[in-house]
Amino acid sequence: MGRVERIGSTTLRLRRLALYLAFTLLLMPVAGRRSPAAPALGDKLPALLSPLLLRILGLRVRRIGEPTKTRPVLFAANHVSYLDITIFAR
Numbered sequence: 696m697g698r699v700e701r702i703g704s705t706t707l708r709l710r711r712l713a714l715y716l717a718f719t720l721l722l723m724p725v726a727g728r729r730s731p732a733a734p735a736l737g738d739k740l741p742a743l744l745s746p747l748l749l750r751i752l753g754l755r756v757r758r759i760g761e762p763t764k765t766r767p768v769l770f771a772a773n774h775v776s777y778l779d780i781t782i783f784a785r
Contacts, residue, residue: 703753714751718744741784748781756782 703711725740749756762768770783 711752715748718748718751741780745781745784749785752778754778756785 722740722744
């Protein structure tokens with residue numbers, strides 16, 4: 696298991712969390728809406744924004760191995776935290 700590092704002062708952590716929540720709440724209606732002009736935007740928005748959201752929170756994701764391209768894959772998360780969706784959307 697990797698070591699856990701502190702991501703700054705309490706003030707910095709609260710600012711990061713507030714910015715994360717602001718982005719998430721403001722963009723939820725956009726991600727959930729399917730526009731006739733850009734129908735795929737709602738599908739692509741989480742993948743486009745998750746690196747930004749992870750950076751706001753000061754998190755780095757380390758991928759071990761390569762995703763398979765030869766067969767379907769199912770990722771199952773038990774939602775231990777609210778970050779699961781952001782990490783898997785990346």
